[in-house]
Amino acid sequence: MAYRSRLAPIARRVSTPGLLRAALASNSGPAVLRCVSNTPMRRFQDSAPRRGNFTTDSYPEIKRDPRFSQITAEHVAYFRDLLGKDSALVDGVTANVSSDDMEPYNGDWMRKYRGHCKLVLKPASTGEVSKILKYCNDNMLAVVPQGGNTGLVGGSVPVFDEIVISTSRMNQIRSFDEVSGVLVVDAGVVLEIADQFLAEKGYLFPLDLGAKGSCHIGGNVATNAGGLRLLRYGSLHGNVLGLQAVLPNGTIVDDLCTLRKNNTGYDLKQLFIGGEGTIGMITAVSIQCPQRGKAVNVAFLGADSFEKIQLAFREAKSQLSEILSAFELMDSYSQDMVHRVRQNKRPLDSEHPFYCLIETTGSNSEHDAEKLEKFLEDVMSKDIIANGVLAQDETQIKSLWSQREGITECVGHFGGTYKYDVSIPLKDLYRLVDDTRERIEAAGLKGDTEEFPVVEVVGYGHMGDCNLHLNVAVRRYDKRVEEVLEPFVYEWIGKINGSISAEHGIGIAKKKYLGFSRNDTMIDLMKQVKKLYDPNGIMNPYKYI
Structure with a gap:
């Protein structure tokens, strides 16, 4: 049958359903752990240590709240006495601290947002956080809570001289x-x-x-x-x-x-x-926390249209049901970027406009293998999927996942990325990418040489959540690009009742566009909640609402 002849050379080991079942059953050992050796933040800091512009320069309309106090030596002395050790704070107020020591707290990994923080506090307990916030509230000192600082909307870095409260010691x-x-x-x-x-x-x-x-x-x-x-x-x-x-x-x-x-x-x-x-x-x-499945399988599939990717997703939900743990969408542009940066061998021996990565997780290898075998045979016999490969071991699982997880790093490799994390009804999910690419090209901003700020427009994301990551890879951040993208992207999403933020948050990047996803009543209620809990406005100011 045609579908078997196509699957066999791709999987490189599958010539009959029986062999497919045996190969999948070989994955019955301990749970496969998909480890990420580094994060995009670390890789970017290592490969491109350049610093971004100050947020205050990029957003000149934002003014420092005059209610907030300037940090003094007296304030620093209180915090040093409270925390008990010099290593629990980074003091750029009373001591000469190099900008390199302060930069990890002031800047985001995309080099798009950068603050003027001069004091970082590292409490070790909830009690210490309580004393810090009470003191800051009493003295009108603005603060920014900060974890690993891997955010994408400028929510975890200061704008002016807010005190950063890091959770690194907790x-x-x-x-x-x-x-x-x-x-x-x-x-x-x-x-x-x-x-x-x-x-x-x-x-x-x-x-x-x-x-x-x-x-x-x-x-x-x-x-x-x-x-x-x-x-x-x-x-x-x-x-x-x-x-x-x-x-x-x-x-x-x-x-x-x-x-x-x-x-x-x-x-x-x-x-x-x-x-x-x-x-x-x-x-x-x-x-x-759920129990970890003992049987993990990953397939990387190519399709000739977004409509066929949607059909594959529908069949995956129906046929794989309880063992389906991930269904990730990638366009050819995103995979071209990964290949361009890494110079790696592509998973498939043919190229397609769209790809999906499917992961199944369960407790019974034989049961999962049978379901996956039937699914793959079905979608290929119906001409929904044109090509595909199935991981045989943990190394191949990690390799296939890197094609998806490596997109963020590779897209940002050229200088920066305009990132839009949005929720869109599934039928319209990729149309935003096409419309954005067309708009960028019409403006003459995309090209292969340094004179063009835009390298490429790519789309990928979590198909199962209707969550699209629209990324515009750039050689440098450029106001002309921003003017083409915003508010166009948010207006587009508002017209189809989508969400301007699916999982990355609001931060400073999307604050003024909140109205495209929330009506006036909802925004007013949010402001009331903020006023109730933080009447002085010291918590992560200038962002969110």
């Missing part, structure tokens, strides 16, 4: 219940460290990101990060059972519940999930 795994799967951690625990800890117990963290090697769990919760596992395990709004946070006046919100059911009054923790540190600072989290 890094303890407090407890784990091996029966219920409930994990309790400090906000500064690195996501990958938590996932590795859980792997030893046979569990996994319900969130997975390309930046897992640097991002902090507190920051993930504060931005309601989505990532690669949301299709299977849902959002943090559902997985976070409780949290501990500190309000601007120093009040400790101790709601570190470890129960899946707690129907007693308002679920106030939800205000902090996705609140981006604007009403308080998260210091600890309890989260429900």
Whole structure:
């Protein structure tokens, strides 16, 4: 049959369904761990140490709030006495600190946002955070909570001279219940460290990101990060059972519940999930973690149109159902960028306009192999999928995933990226990429030489969540590009009732465009919440709302 002849040379080991089943069954050993050795932030800092422009230069309309005090030597002395050691703060107010020491806290990894912070505090406990925030509130000192600083919308870096409160020393795994799967951690625990800890117990963290090697769990919760596992395990709004946070006046919100059911009054923790540190600072989290599947399979498939990718997704949901753990979309432009930067061998021996990466996770290798075999045979016999490859071992699984997770790094390789993380009804998902590319080209901004600021326009994302990542790779940030992109992208999304932020948050980048996704009533209610919890406005000012 035609579909077998096409699949066989691609998989390089499959000539009959029986062989396919045997090959898949060989994946019945211990759980495959997909490790990311570095995050985009680290790679960019190593390969391109250039600094971006100050946010105050890029957004001259933002003015420093005159209510906020200037940091003095007296303030620094209080914090030094409170924290007890010089290593717990970076003092650029009373000491000569090199700009290199302060830069990791002032700038984001995309080199797009950069603040003027002169003081970084590193508390080790919720109690210390409480005393810091009370003092800052009493003395009108603005603050920015900061985790791994892997954000994409400027939400985790200062704008002016706000004090950065880093969670880097709050890094303890407090407890784990091996029966219920409930994990309790400090906000500064690195996501990958938590996932590795859980792997030893046979569990996994319900969130997975390309930046897992640097991002902090507190920051993930504060931005309601989505990532690669949301299709299977849902959002943090559902997985976070409780949290501990500190309000601007120093009040400790101790709601570190470890129960899946707690129907007693308002679920106030939800205000902090996705609140981006604007009403308080998260210091600890309890989260429900699922068991780690023992049988993991990854397929990388090529299709000749976006319509066929949609059909493949529909069939995957129907035929793979409970074992489907990821369905990632990539266009040819994104894969061309990965190949261009890495000079690696492409997964497929033919090129296609669209690709998808499918991951299944389950507990029964034979059962999963049979379902996956039938799915692959079906989509290829129906001419939905044109080509594909199936990973045979852990090394190949990591290699195929790198084709998806490496996009962020490779797109930013040339100088910078304009990134749009949006939710769009599935049928219109890729149309935004086509329309944006057409608009950029019509403006004469895209080309192969240095005179053109734009290198390429690419689209990829989480198909299962209707979450598109529209990326415009540039050689340099350029106002002409920004004027073509904004507010066009947000207006486009508003017209089809999409969301201007699917998982990256609002920060400073999307603050003035919030009205394209939220009506006036909703925005007014948000402002009331902000005013109630942070009447002095010291928490992460100039952002969000």
